[in-house]
Structures are given as structure tokens and as C-alpha cells.
Amino acid sequence: MKTYKVGLIRVLTTEDEELLQLHGKLIESYFPMFQVVSRCIPDQPEGIHDDETFAVGVPKVVNLAVELWKEGCQAIIISCAGDPGVPEARQAVPIPVIGAGSSTAALSLFFGSHPAVLGITEDVPSGYKRIFGDRIVDNAKGAGVENVLDLMTDRGYEATMKAAAAQKEMGADVIALSCTGMSSIRIAPSIEKTVGIPVLDPVLCEGLLTLFELLRRENMED
Numbered sequence: 001m002k003t004y005k006v007g008l009i010r011v012l013t014t015e016d017e018e019l020l021q022l023h024g025k026l027i028e029s030y031f032p033m034f035q036v037v038s039r040c041i042p043d044q045p046e047g048i049h050d051d052e053t054f055a056v057g058v059p060k061v062v063n064l065a066v067e068l069w070k071e072g073c074q075a076i077i078i079s080c081a082g083d084p085g086v087p088e089a090r091q092a093v094p095i096p097v098i099g100a101g102s103s104t105a106a107l108s109l110f111f112g113s114h115p116a117v118l119g120i121t122e123d124v125p126s127g128y129k130r131i132f133g134d135r136i137v138d139n140a141k142g143a144g145v146e147n148v149l150d151l152m153t154d155r156g157y158e159a160t161m162k163a164a165a166a167q168k169e170m171g172a173d174v175i176a177l178s179c180t181g182m183s184s185i186r187i188a189p190s191i192e193k194t195v196g197i198p199v200l201d202p203v204l205c206e207g208l209l210t211l212f213e214l215l216r217r218e219n220m221e222d
Contacts (some may be wrong), residue, residue, distance in 0.1 A: 001032070001033055002033060003033050003034070003035055004033055004034055004035065004074050004075065004211075004214055005035050005037065005072055005073050005074055006027070006034045006035065006036050006037070006073060006074065006075050006076070006077060006210060007036075007037050007038075007039065007064075007065070007068030007069070007071070007073035007075070007076045007077070008023060008024045008027070008036050008037065008038045008039070008076075008077045008079055009038075009039055009040070009041065009061055009064050009065065009068075009076065009077065009078050009079060009085075010023065010038060010039070010040040010041070010079055010080075011040070011041055011044070011047050011048045011057055011061065011078070011079070011080040011082075011084055012040060012041070012044060012045065012046065012047030012048070013040055013041060013042055013043055013044045013045045013047075014040055014045070020038050020039075020040055021038050022184050023038065023077075023079045023180060023183065023184070023203050024036035024037070024038040026183065026184075026203050026204075026207075027077070027203060027206075027207040030204055030207050030208075031207050031208075031210075031211055033211070034207070034210075034211075036077075037068060037071070037073060039064050039067070039068065041057055041060035041061060041064060042060060043060075044056070044057055044060070047080075048080065048082060048084050049121075054082070054084055057084050057085070058084055058085040058088055059085075059088075060085075061078060061084055061085030061088070061089060062085050062088045062089050062092050065078075065085070065089035065092060065093050065097060066092055066093060069093040069094075069095055073095065074095055074096075074214060075095050075096040075097070075098065075210050075213065075214055076089060076093065076095060076096070076097045076098070077098050077099075077100075077206050077207070077210055078097065078098070078099045078100065079100050079180050079202075079203065079206060080099070080100055080101070080180060081100050081101040081104065081119070081125045081127070081128075081177075081178045081179055081180055081202050082101060082125045082126065082127075083099030083100065083101040083102055083125065083126065083127045086098075086099040086102070086127075096210060096213040096214060096217065098206050098209050098210045098213065099127060099206070100180050100202040100203065100205065100206040101125045101126070101127030101128055101178070101202070102127035102128075102130070102131060103202070103205040103206045103208070103209040104127075104128070104176045104177065104178070104200050104201075104202045104205040104206075105127055105128045105130075105131035105132055105176055106131055106205075106209070107200055107205045107208065107209070108132075108174045108175075108176040108198075108200045109131070109132075109174075111173070111174040111198040111200070112172070112173030112174030112197070112198065113135065113173065114135065114137050114171050114172050114173045114174070115132050115135060115136060115137065115172065115173075115174050115175070115176050116136065116137045116138045116139070116140070116164075116167035116168075116170070116172035116174070116175050116176070117132075117136060117138070117139040117140070117175075117176050117178050118139075118140055118141070118160070118163060118164055118167065118175050118176070118177055118178065118191075118199075119139075119141055119177060119178030119179040119182070120141050120145050120146065120147055120148065120150070120151070120178075120179045120181070120182070121141060121178075121179070122139075122141070123139075124136065124139045124178065125178055128176060128178060132176075137167060137170050137171050137172040138166075138167045138170050138172060139178075140163040140166070140167060141160070141163065142156055142157075142158075142159030142160035142161075142162065142163045143159045143162070143163070144156065144159055145159055145160060147181075148179065148181030148182065148184065148185065151181075151182065151185060151187060152185060157187075160187070160191070161190075161191060161194050161195070164191045164194070164195045164199070165194070165195050167195075168195050168196070168197055172197065173197055173198075174197055174198045174199075174200065175191065175192075175195070175197060175198070175199045175200065176200045177199065177200060177201060177202055178202075179202070180202045180203055182201070182202070183201050183202050183203035183204065184203075186201075188200065188201035188204075
């Protein structure tokens with residue numbers, strides 16, 4: 001089996017090796033042809049969560065993308081639903097750069113035309129807005145859910161399920177998760193089984209779009 005070296009960028013600073021490698025290990029389990037090298041941006045332990053941290057973080061993302069390309073990576077994944085630095089990194093390196101948010105939104109439209117966005121914040125990430133436009137049925141988070149740890153409590157889990165069920169009642173025919181942390185706890189299958197409509201996992205989506213783009217470029221070179 002042909003393999004590909006893929007660089008994965010986490011947009012929060014961590015010294016926890018298990019946390020750093022988590023998304024990469026998920027992607028390797030979904031796509032055995034990938035060998036994932038994971039890195040995190042420096043000096044941002046709270047990640048990228050507002051305009052200020054976005055502005056400071058984007059150059060760091062681009063620098064890491066260049067480093068990973070120089071180390072032989074054949075594609076770059078920016079594993080954040082906000083897609084920070086994706087356009088800028090695409091200008092800086094000649095290999096595919098894939099963001100979690102735009103991947104999830106794009107694949108959601110394969111499954112339905114009335115998408116809802118479900119995450120842990122009040123905001124719809126820019127990639128979702130760009131791709132969904134005015135088709136977004138609802139954007140929500142579970143009542144009382146402020147971070148991924150809340151999703152791991154019975155109360156937060158149930159609140160998220162309730163929010164997803166409400167989105168279906170509003171007419172949503174697909175739910176796009178808008179937090180890669182929700183991928184870390186593999187909540188998408190549970191929501192889908194409970195609610196009964198497709199629920200798109202950002203880490204799975206970013207991996208699939210990365211594979212597609214690598215294969216597409218190979219076909220162009222043949």
C-alpha cells in the first residue's frame with residue numbers, strides 16, 4: 001500500500017504528548033495509508049478562540065506548515081474547525097493544505113441541503129458560513145456546554161443530544177460538528193444514532209479531503 005506523510009497542525013500549545021497526537025492517531029486509524037506528523041503552535045495554551053488569538057496564531061500556523069513541507073510532508077492538515085491560516089498556508093507551500101471546518105461543511109452537503117451546525121460556541125466558523133451560505137438551519141451548542149470537558153459529563157452529553165434533536169425538528173437533514181474536540185471523544189456516531197440524521201465528524205472529514213486532494217493531484221501528474 002502506498003503511504004503518504006501528512007503534517008497535522010494543532011492550534012493550541014500543549015506539552016501533553018497524548019493530546020498532541022490524538023487527532024493524528026484518529027486519522028491514521030481511519031486512513032492507514034497516512035503517516036501523520038503532529039505539531040502544535042507555540043505560546044498559545046488556550047488555542048485560537050477569538051479575533052486576537054486568530055491574528056496572532058495565523059503566522060505561527062503558516063510557519064509550521066512551511067516547516068512540515070520542508071521535512072517532506074506531502075499534505076498539511078490544520079485540525080481546527082475555524083480553519084486558521086488555511087488560505088495563508090496555501091500561498092506559502094506547494095502541497096495541499098486542508099482545514100477541518102471547510103472539509104466538514106463541504107462533505108455535509110453531500111448528505112443534505114439543510115445543514116445545522118453544532119459545537120461548543122455561539123459562533124459559526126467562517127468555513128461553514130462560506131460553504132453553507134444562507135442554508136444554515138440552526139447553529140447551537142448544548143445548554144451549559146462551554147468546552148469539550150463539558151461534553152464528557154452526563155449533563156453536557158444529554159444537553160448536546162437535546163440540541164441536536166431540536167435541530168432535526170427545525171428541518172435540518174444533516175448536522176456539521178464545529179469543534180474538533182468533539183471528534184476527540186467520538187461523539188458523532190452517538191448523536192447520529194440518537195437523532196437519526198447524518199452527523200459529520202471534523203477529523204474524519206479533514207482526513208478524507210486530504211486523501212482526495214492527494215489522489216486528485218496524482219491523477220493530474222499522470
